[in-house]
Amino acid sequence: MDRNIINYGWGLVAAWLLCMLVIATSYHSTRTTKEQIYELGSSVQKLRDSFAFETPYRVMMANDQALDLQLIYALRLQIDAQYKKAWISPDINHLLFTTDRFIDQAKVYLENSLDLQNLVEQIKVMRERHADNQRVSFLYYILSANVLEALFGDNQSSPQIFRDIDNVYALSTALPQQEQQDLQEILASVSAVLGAYAKGQYIVDNIIAHDVHAQISAQNGQFNSLLAMHIWLSGTVSALVIATFMGLLIWGHRIRVVSDSESTSSESEEGMSQREVNVAVSNVEPSKKVKIPMGGEINFTQMMDSFDNDTGSVRMLLEVFIEDHSDDIDVMRDLIAKGNAEEVHRKVHSLKGVGGNLGAVNIKNLSGQIEEIVMADLSSVAPLLEKLSVHLEQAIIEARNFLDEVT
Incomplete structure (x- = not known):
């Protein structure tokens, strides 16, 4: 915008x-x-x-x-x-x-x-x-x-x-x-x-x-009157252009304020969802230690350390990740086609937070890049979205393999 x-x-x-x-x-x-x-x-x-x-x-x-x-x-x-x-x-x-x-x-x-x-x-x-x-x-x-x-x-x-x-x-x-x-x-x-x-x-x-x-x-x-009319006309046109330009600036400021407000609300809802997940996984009965796989996208070691080697909590978080974000790329493609930059911004912001929880650096960084440019130029998001798709797909595969191994 x-x-x-x-x-x-x-x-x-x-x-x-x-x-x-x-x-x-x-x-x-x-x-x-x-x-x-x-x-x-x-x-x-x-x-x-x-x-x-x-x-x-x-x-x-x-x-x-x-x-x-x-x-x-x-x-x-x-x-x-x-x-x-x-x-x-x-x-x-x-x-x-x-x-x-x-x-x-x-x-x-x-x-x-x-x-x-x-x-x-x-x-x-x-x-x-x-x-x-x-x-x-x-x-x-x-x-x-x-x-x-x-x-x-x-x-x-x-x-x-x-x-x-x-x-x-x-x-x-x-x-x-x-x-x-x-x-x-x-x-x-x-x-x-x-x-x-x-x-x-x-x-x-x-x-x-x-x-x-x-x-x-x-x-x-x-001719003196006509020259005075030229001066008056140039001043009027300049005043109208300045007034219109100031109106555009005020309009843009209001849009940014509304966008920031919606983003803040999204972050609050996301934080509450994440706390609910943490509460849920904390209630899961600790499991015995398992062999931690080496993932290319997800940093399982970081996840296990952050949950004190609680495999049940890690499993719960990965299940939520697969269930909520498997279709993110397709959904964002549809939103881009419809020109809905605000919803794309909300989706990619949520994915950035999940990437940080998973230790998925590539997903977190690409999501952050898309989040920065999506409101300014929606058409430039597509190349970054394709890169994000590759890393997200690999992360989901790794999450499923981990769940299979744990089960």
């Missing part, structure tokens, strides 16, 4: 380790996603803060803002991939959708800003190319001034800017073919870029007021 309790204990430990592995894996996955969302929030906030600068500074930061936007997009992809692998996770689809909208709006603004930078660079290059033609160079200066005014002027000046651009176009028709073509290409770029940039402030306002940061904050709260 103790061995069964040990097996149950190992089973509990294995189940606890498996549960802890599952919880730890889920906890690690959840925490990784939560950290990625936190990093996404930091990157979004950094990009939003950069849009709060005035237009001149904001335009100059376009390249850095583009790098920040790429980082945000990479984090968005990582969160999506991690979410698909997670076992337990809050729904982040709305967060992903909101992030995509933020990225699209920021991308539109940055494309306009980068186009504006490219336009300024193109005007500079074309102005330097036609620096020897004052008339053409003057028209490029007019374009540069209008682009600058479109960036930093008020909304009321916008119609005049486009009228000036139309005048530049009208003047370009009188230029030579190559100068006319170059200037009109720049004019087309200026019209397209300024038209798109006119919507830039509206896009910036939408980016600054975008709800992606609020969504990230709400998602962080959900």
Whole structure:
């Protein structure tokens, strides 16, 4: 029974380790996603803060803002991939959708800003190319001034800017073919870029007021709650396993107490039976001395000495031994087949005491070995029982021969 309790204990430990592995894996996955969302929030906030600068500074930061936007997009992809692998996770689809909208709006603004930078660079290059033609160079200066005014002027000046651009176009028709073509290409770029940039402030306002940061904050709260639930679950599972294990220990202790009590009762009954036998043999009339045979299992010399050479008492004890223990091996085999370890323990304990009275060392020792292991592992008793069978059979033969000789 103790061995069964040990097996149950190992089973509990294995189940606890498996549960802890599952919880730890889920906890690690959840925490990784939560950290990625936190990093996404930091990157979004950094990009939003950069849009709060005035237009001149904001335009100059376009390249850095583009790098920040790429980082945000990479984090968005990582969160999506991690979410698909997670076992337990809050729904982040709305967060992903909101992030995509933020990225699209920021991308539109940055494309306009980068186009504006490219336009300024193109005007500079074309102005330097036609620096020897004052008339053409003057028209490029007019374009540069209008682009600058479109960036930093008020909304009321916008119609005049486009009228000036139309005048530049009208003047370009009188230029030579190559100068006319170059200037009109720049004019087309200026019209397209300024038209798109006119919507830039509206896009910036939408980016600054975008709800992606609020969504990230709400998602962080959900993941914090989920992480706390993992910790609570691991503590609950551990407490249940410990409580179950303590219950097994208490159960095993009670079984041992009951077993020891039954064993003590058996020993008491056995002692009373042995005293009754001793009383009976003491009442037998002493016989004359006989020749003591040399036994391989039973020590007849020891028996005769212990009974003061009273052959009648020895004969009575041997008769009780043959009558009570001839079938012990068969009975114990049946009990082992039925799994009744307690009865096997009782039988072998009684046989050990008889072996000591007979001076049968082999029977006493083998019975003691079986008595020690029978309660822990009933299946390991069979080999020892077969050895005991051989010695017990020989002892019974010797006891019968002694009785025949005495009679």
